[in-house]
Amino acid sequence: MKEVRLHGRGGQGLLRAAHIIVKAAVASDKFATFIPYFGVERRGSPVYGFLRLDDKPIRLKTQVYHPDCVIVLDDTLLDEVDVYEGMKENAFLVINTRRTVEQLGVPKQVSTIGLVNATDIALKHINRSIPNTVILGAFCRTTNWLPLEAITEKVEKEFDSKNSAACDEGYRAATIIKTR
Numbered sequence: 001m002k003e004v005r006l007h008g009r010g011g012q013g014l015l016r017a018a019h020i021i022v023k024a025a026v027a028s029d030k031f032a033t034f035i036p037y038f039g040v041e042r043r044g045s046p047v048y049g050f051l052r053l054d055d056k057p058i059r060l061k062t063q064v065y066h067p068d069c070v071i072v073l074d075d076t077l078l079d080e081v082d083v084y085e086g087m088k089e090n091a092f093l094v095i096n097t098r099r100t101v102e103q104l105g106v107p108k109q110v111s112t113i114g115l116v117n118a119t120d121i122a123l124k125h126i127n128r129s130i131p132n133t134v135i136l137g138a139f140c141r142t143t144n145w146l147p148l149e150a151i152t153e154k155v156e157k158e159f160d161s162k163n164s165a166a167c168d169e170g171y172r173a174a175t176i177i178k179t180r
Helices: 014-027 075-079 118-126 132-143 148-158 161-173
Strands: 002-009 031-037 046-054 069-072 091-096 110-116 175-178
Touching: 002 014, 002 075, 014 031, 014 046, 014 132, 014 148, 069 075, 069 132, 091 132, 110 132, 118 132, 118 161, 132 148, 132 161, 148 161
Parallel strands: 002 069, 069 091, 091 110
Antiparallel strands: 002 046, 031 046, 110 175
8 A cells, every 4th residue: 555645735736636646546446545634724724635545445544644655735834844754764755846855855765756846837837826736747757656647637627638738747847866
């Protein structure tokens, strides 16, 4: 089972992104669950959620304490929340950022990092600072857990072709860094 923790801010589309991953996983003959967690429910507040992917049914309905992957929709959260907490050995990090890897303070257990400037790509395609669909493309490229086609199909169905193009560009624009 692959466990993912997603971090973002209210209004960035974290919930919809997670639902798209779940739908794409099911369409790819996998199993997936998502559990959102909301504290203060207002735009701009830190939010997070827990996602699980597997080839067999998932019965576990708890938070993810030791993620195989962390997705960060807003790098300013690094200054407010310990997004790296509990990451497993050889974990993946997918992050929306303009920062360099050296500026991110990535822990040693992370083996693969996907960097993408999802905000600028979202502004280019959808004229809004909502990085969720772009980060989905970067997630596909960084982890290879789901096919990009499954994600873009669900993005287009859920949103439109502009968001699907943003997702595709997120895939192509992601810089993948192997730390070991």
